[in-house]
Amino acid sequence: MNDIINSPMFGILLSIICFEVGLYVYRKTKIPLFNPLLICITLIVIILLSCNISLDSFNKGGKLISFFLGPATVxxxxxxxxxLETIKEYAVPIFLGVTVGSITAIFSIFYISKLFGLTSELTLSLIPKSITTPIGIEVSKTIGGIPAITVAAIIITGxxxxxxxxxVCKTFKITDEIAIGISIGTSSHVIGTTKAIEMGETEGAMSGLAIGIAGLITSFLAPILIKLL
Incomplete structure (x- = not known):
């Protein structure tokens, strides 16, 4: 049994099975709160704790899944x-929108963390919360954050x-497809983009574009803004 648990296949199969369960629940209920990834994470935590399985054992397979996050984003x-034609037509508003959103994310985290008296290390770990995981981890390392906390913050944000x-879109009557996609991708990266894709093709495409732009802008501006702040 220990050989199975310590095998990389254990982490991979457990992740796939739990995610499929989450996907089934979401498709049956259609309740946004029952996000497949949230259900997957909850089930994995329950199984690991109840069976007294160490995180290191699970991560032997989990690390392989993380390795493919970058290529999957592509x-x-x-x-x-x-x-492509829509992107060319609205290139300037798209770039400006993502830039403002990325800067707002950095400033909001900094001042909220200051308000609640968080340590500088924890604050730096939370700053890349709105960008995709592979880029967020590298930004966290660069600015002196804790990558593990950054990953958790990224998942929760997404x-x-x-x-x-x-x-939010329904409450504030936001109907523009480009605006919806850009705002979701900038604020909640890949996980949010899965919802944007459900909302429509244009929303999904714009959200996917925002992920890349927000990642680049944050990785460039975060170290500069932190020094200024």
Whole structure:
């Protein structure tokens, strides 16, 4: 039994099974709060704790999944190709929107952390919360954060974005497809983009575009703004 648990296949299979369970629950209920990734994480935590399985054993397979996060993100370029003319037409508003959103994310985290008296190390770990995981980890390392905390913050931010974004759009009557996509991608990266894709092809394409731009802008501006702040 120990050989199975300590095998990389254990972490991979457990992740796939738990995610499929989460996907099934979400498809049956259609409740935004029952996000497949949130259910997956909850089930994995429960199984690891109840069976007394160490995180290191699970991570032997989990690290392999993390390795493919970068290449998987590249797949989001496919819908972008179909919306190339739209991107060209609205290039300036898109770039400005993502830039303002990225800067706002950095400033908001800094001042909220200051308000609640968080340590500088924890604050730096939370600053890359709105960008995709592979880039967020590197930004966290560069500015002196703790990558593990950054990953947790990124996941929570993405799930919250996927859950809240449709409610926000409906409440404030936001109907522009480009604006919806750009705002979701900038604030809640890949996980939010899965919801944007459900909302429409244009929303999904714009959200995928925002992920890349927000990642680049944050990785460039975060070290500069932190020194200024």
């Amino acid at each position: 797949v989001l370029a496919v819908p972008l190709y179909h919306k 799930i919250m974005g996927a859950v809240i974004s449709p409610i």
